[in-house]
Every structure is written in structure tokens, then in C-alpha cells.
Amino acid sequence: MGRIITPVRVKDVTIGEGAPKIIVSVTGRTPDELRTQVDALSGRPVDIVEWRVDFLAALDDTPAVTDQARTLAARLGGRPLLATCRTSHEGGEATIEDDAYADLVVALAESGVVDLVDVEYRRDERAVERIVAAAHARNVAVVASNHDFDGTPAKEEIVSRLRAMQALGADICKIAVMPRTPADVLTLLDATRIMHESHADRPLITMSMGGLGVISRIAGQVFGSAATFGMVGAASAPGQVDASELRAVLDVLERSR
Template identity: 65%
Template sequence: MAGKAIRTVTVRGVTIGEGSPKVIAPLTGSSPEQLRSQVDALLDVRPDLAEWRADHFAPLSDTAAVTATARELTGRLAGIPLLFTCRTRAEGGQAEIDDEAYGELNTAVIRSGHADLVDVEYRRASGVVRRIVEAAHGHGVPVIASNHDFSGTPEKDEIVARLREMQELGADICKIAVMPRSAADVLTLLDATRTMHEEYADRPLITMAMGGLGLVSRLAGRVFGSAATFGMVGTASAPGQIDVTELRTVLEVLDRAV
């Protein structure tokens, strides 16, 4: 199958899927006060997008508090798009939340109008995932379907299959993160990204190998077809993230070469 034209995703003037990989920085505060401090630090370097990792937020079970905080973050970010993510413990996050509550939380944030994108763990209950995707698209909010494998690195064909499932689900961006145990595992992730991008993808991909071994995938993902990468401003949200300023320096070198 020949590669297809990529249907880019644009939020607040930031286009994912063309040009240099977009830099996403996490916000992981457990309270509104901590989040405000993190936003202030983030504004000094202005990543392309901010990801609110709401699973770190202490009042996560209080939907009104979550939506109110999303509203405040959107205002304080001064035009930087906000990605809303509630990462569950099963996929490396902090949230212990059942499928129905997960769906209700994400849907409430979508309907509030205070998230520019939403991350959905695509292997949760299929009916819940479909409802979130439908709600997001009904409100003009792009969806990142995601899968995080902390147990290891699946075979190349399995990585490609998962990304294709996300695409078929209707996600606007397909994301996978794996945990490499060897350099060969990193190559597997990168080759799967290349194959998906060149042969099947019609929308942006975000892929990475986590941890120190996988750092090269965060830096050089563009070469293989990854459209965004995650860097930290003070606090990392996943193993292997490096400082946004250092990350941008490397991306600029690659931009000139590519």
C-alpha cells in the first residue's frame, strides 16, 4: 500500500503533522497552586503544546474542580494549546479509575470547552472509548488515541497493528510508547513507525521508546515519521524525557540536516 497524504491537526495555530516535531511539555501538579507555578515556568520556554496530566491532580474525582482548573490553565497558558490527559496506572499514570468514570471525566472536560485536544487510552472499554471520541469530534476537539506498554517492546507487526487500530477508531493522532530492553527494541519501534508512516498512516503519529535507551526516538523521531515529542520543564511525566530547551536544540540541528 502506498503512503497517503497526512491529514494534519491544527490547534491554536500549531499544526501537528508537518514540519519539525512539535514539542509537548507536561503539567503534573497535584494542586492548582502547583499547576500555576508549573505554567509560569513553562511560559518561559513556550513549548508548542502543554499536556495537563490530570491523573496527578489530587481532586481528580471532583469533576467540577477538574473542569474549573482546565479553564484556568487555558487562560494562563496564553495561547499555548492544552492537551488533557488522565493517564491510568495500568499505562504508567497515577489514576485508579474505572472505565465509566474515565469516560465521564473526559467527556465533561471536552464539553467544558477548556481542552484543545484530549488523550484517550484506546484499549479501555470499547463503548467508552467510542463515546469519548464521538463527544470530542462533536465539540471540535481532536483526539490522540494512545497506548503505553511498560512491560516491554512488542514485535514490529504488533506495534503497527495497534497504530492501525487507533486510526480505524477515528483518532486524529495515533500514539504509542514502549519500554525497550535493548538497542534492538528501539530499532523495532523506529522501524514500526517508519512502516506505519510510509505504508498506512493518513494522520499524524507520535511514537517513542521510553527510558534512557529510547532517548534517540524522542530526538530523531521525525526521520521515521513521528510528528511530536515530549520534553520536560522541571518535572518529567515519563521515563526518558529531557529538558525542553535541550530538546529543541537537537531538533533544530536535525531540521537543518533534514
């Protein structure tokens, strides 16, 4: 059995209770592309929409970014909105200094329309602390994240990173790693189990990327992962599964438990 986890509730979605929640990303570079991607989510089993802000062509125009957040939120039909500016350090599109990164994410947290913000926990410590404080002041949940495209760290290192995110005050702790062998996938899953059973008091999101790691996206709940990323249309990360197929498998696993 795991420790007692304090769930995170955003709108009508509770992360950390029941079956893992499905998060789908939208990555449009223009308002028209984003509108098309959001409209394609209608009727699909999507619990949370992640807006990958780093893809936006107008990324350096903060008022335009927050205006786009309002437009997106209005089209989501009540689904929670997670705003993520993924930087080039962690596989994203944005090349941005720490202060500018913090300014942008704080502005999104303070926009009044974003339900969760992602923060790369290995950015400058002061920038991270500023984002967490600003988000919590507005009752916006913080997803601390780390993405390792170079490989899969040792089990102890994965647990250490997740514990560091928790110590920063993140509401949800997320890590994604790249496997080279099936053993790497097992490493990620067992690290998730250890964190969930021995250290976590809040939800985790963990995944092994690529085709080799797909099992972690569909069976992570067995080991303690509270959400997973699926796709509607094009994938935003390697190894994502169509949201409808993902929901079917997650439901089978949840019933069996």
C-alpha cells in the first residue's frame, strides 16, 4: 500500500483519486491552429488540456500569451487548462532566460484562467520559488517537472528528483525519462513505486518515453502514477497513445483493481 496522498482538484477533475487522468497537449503556433486542435478534442476522453505555450509564435509577447490563454480556456468546455512553457533544456521549443521564463509563467498563473502551471524544477531556484508562490497565491496548482531525453537515471536518482520537487512545494511531481532497454522501463516503474509507497504525499506523474516505454503510460497507475499523457491527432512527445485507446486500457486496469 502507498502513503496517504493528498489529491489535487482542478475544476471537476481530481488528480490522485480513481483511474489516472488523461492529459492531452495542444501545440498550435497560431491562434487558428490552436482553435482547430482544441475543437478536435470535443467528445474525446480528455480530462485536462495542456497548452504547450513554447510552440506559440508570439511567445515573447506576454499580453498576447495571456490573451490566448483566455481564448483557449473559454473553448475548453470546463476542462482544466495546464499551461506549460517547455524549454529547449528539456526537449521543448523555447530558448528563454530564467527571469523571462519566470515572468511568463507567473503571468499565466495570475491570468485567472489557467488551472495548473508547469515549472521545470531545475531552473534557477529563485525563479522556481517565485512561480510556485505566485501560483499558490492564485490557487493555481503547480506541476514540477523534469525530462531526461538522454536516458534513464538510476532508480535512486529518479526518486531523489521527485522528492526534490515535493520539497519545493509542487502540488504534482512529474518526471519523464528515455529508456534504452526494457530494464530502463522497469527502473522508472519501480522508482515510481518506491516514491509512491515511501515518500510521496501528493500525486505523481511518471513515464518512460518512446515506443519502448508505452507500457508505463498505460500501466503507471499500478505503480503510483496519477495521470498520463495521450494524444488526439499528432503526439507532443514520443510514445503517446491515442486518448480513446488509452481510456479503454485504463478503464480495464481500474476495474481489475
